[in-house]
Amino acid sequence: MSFEIVHTFGFTVYFVFLLFFVWVSRFEKTSPGAGWWALAICFALLARLLLFLILPSNNTHPATFAYAFFIVLEKPFLLTGLARFLRLQIRERWFWLAAAVAELWIILAWSTDAPPLLRSIGYTIVNAGFQFYIAWLAWRHRREVPGGVLMLTAAASLALGLHWLLAPYIIALEPAWFRNGFVLGSMLVLIKYSSLLAALLLRFQQRLVDAEAKAMGMAFLDPLTGLKNKRYMETLFDHALLLATRPHQLVAVFYIDLDNFKPINDNAGHAVGDEVLKTVATRLQSHTRSTDICARVGGDEFIVIGTQLEDAEQAYDIARKLLGQLTTQIPVSGASYALGASIGISLYPKHGTSLTELIERADRAMYQVKRNGKGGYVIYDTRAPGADAA
Ligand SMILES: Nc1nc2c(ncn2[C@@H]2O[C@H](COP(=O)(O)OP(=O)(O)OP(=O)(O)O)[C@@H](O)[C@H]2O)c(=O)[nH]1
Structure with missing residues (x-):
């Protein structure tokens, strides 16, 4: 390959990278680093350009001088x-001191x-030292950026x-190796800058994904217990889940209202009340299947959706198990608190085919338990007072 072709290719690619780094640095919320890397590639480009312009004069002396001078300047910027991209607490002034030497x-x-x-030994050692430090x-x-791109940066450096x-x-x-070495060096430089650009973009994407997940979490999870919240049940709950049940299988909706929770709040304080609610959530979750849904839909009100049940008897078994969990003393900060729970149950498809309908009927069944003295469970009964006509 001729000298001109090698260099023209090199300039063009370096220039494109320069534009990429400048462009990426202008994205709001991009990790720092892009602007420094744009400056670094500017010096690499300048070094190449001077070499290209001066070398044909057949006097290698000024050309290699200018090249050496500018290629060293690339490194502290890089x-x-x-350091800024990885938010490292290192003393940057040592980079500049090494470059000045x-x-x-x-x-x-x-x-x-x-x-x-x-002539070359002084700056080649510093250049190599910078590269080894970057590699290290x-x-x-390497684990701070997805996709292992920093491993590529390390290998190229x-x-x-x-x-x-x-x-x-x-x-x-x-x-004769001069030109081959130049091409090889340029290729490695390009691999390194590509990996840095990829690292910037991947981290940007990772931050977007994290922010989205956090926003979703905030919108659809109960901040106290980590269970799903009422908004999730109203907007995101997949109704297809109910319908996806196999023939002859049931889905049960358990509407759970804690009994005598208010006195705990009133006597031991809101913070203890919060701990009690968290324990309730943990117990509900650990005693249901991973495919079931547990949600907190009010202060001391919870909904559990039990999927793929064989028969109504199984819904009673679950209610009994959950009630047993909720009536077991709850220890908080050395004291122990007793709760009860009233549980109303509705079954899909018997009592409704939409979640709204099923929740409403489970709620009514729960009130029936409350009216009858609390502490129990009952399946929605169309014949019970206040129930819809079947
Ligand atoms: N600690 C705490 N308390 C809450 C929270 N949200 C609601 N509450 C309280 O929970 C209580 C719920 O009221 P009730 O359902 O009437 O209390 P209860 O004693 O269980 O009443 P019954 O259902 O009739 O047994 C109220 O005192 C609310 O202030 C919360 O996030 N944390």
Whole structure:
């Protein structure tokens, strides 16, 4: 490949990356780093451009000087970008100090016309050191970005570090390697910047997904108990779940209202009341199937939807089990509290085919238990006073 083609390809790709980084840095809520990486790639681009413009003059001296000078400047920007992106508490001034020492070396070595190997050794060590440090940081924090892209950053940086250390010796032994080394280095640089760009975009996407999940959680979960809330039952509950039951199977809706919860609040305080409600939620959840739904729909009111029941008798068994759990003393901060519960039950499809209908009938059945002295369970009965005509 000719010198011009290699470089033109290199500039174009670097320039596109520069635009990408600038573009991504302008997204609101993007992790920091993109702006620093845009600056870093600017220096890599500038170094290449100068090499391209000066080298054809057949005087390699100013070309390699300019290249060395600008390629060193890329590194502290690159590392600062990574430190900011990963929110690392590291002393960034050491990056700039190392870069300043390398620049001083370059100026002194070139102005005193030191032999090529001596000229390059100072800045190749600093460049390689930066690359190894980037590789180590990216590897250490590889789990913080999905998709393992930071592992790619680490691998490309490690390879670039080795490249920087070995290339001057290889070129001294085999001058024809200069162009191959340049192409190889450019490829590794591109892999590294691609992985950093991917890391930015993946983290951006991860934050969106997390924010969405949090918003959904806040909207449809009860903040105290972590159970589903009333809004979930009204808007998100999948009615198809009820209908998905196999033939000859039932779904039972249990409307649970705690008995004598108010005195706990009044005597022991709201905070203890809250702990009691949390224990109730845990007990309901741990004594129902994972396919069942547990929700808190009011202060001390809960709904459990039991799916795939064989017969109505099984609904009684569940109600008995839940009642047993709720009447077992609840320990909070060294004291123990006694509760009771009134449970009304409705069955799909016998008492309704929509969740609203089933909840309303289970609620009525629950009130029947309350009226009869609390502490029990009953299945909705169309013949009971206040029930709809069958
Ligand atoms: N600690 C706590 N209490 C709550 C919360 N939400 C509602 N409550 C209280 O729960 C109580 C519910 O009232 P009731 O259902 O009449 O109380 P109860 O003693 O169980 O009455 P019965 O159902 O007739 O047995 C009220 O005192 C509300 O203030 C909450 O999030 N935390």
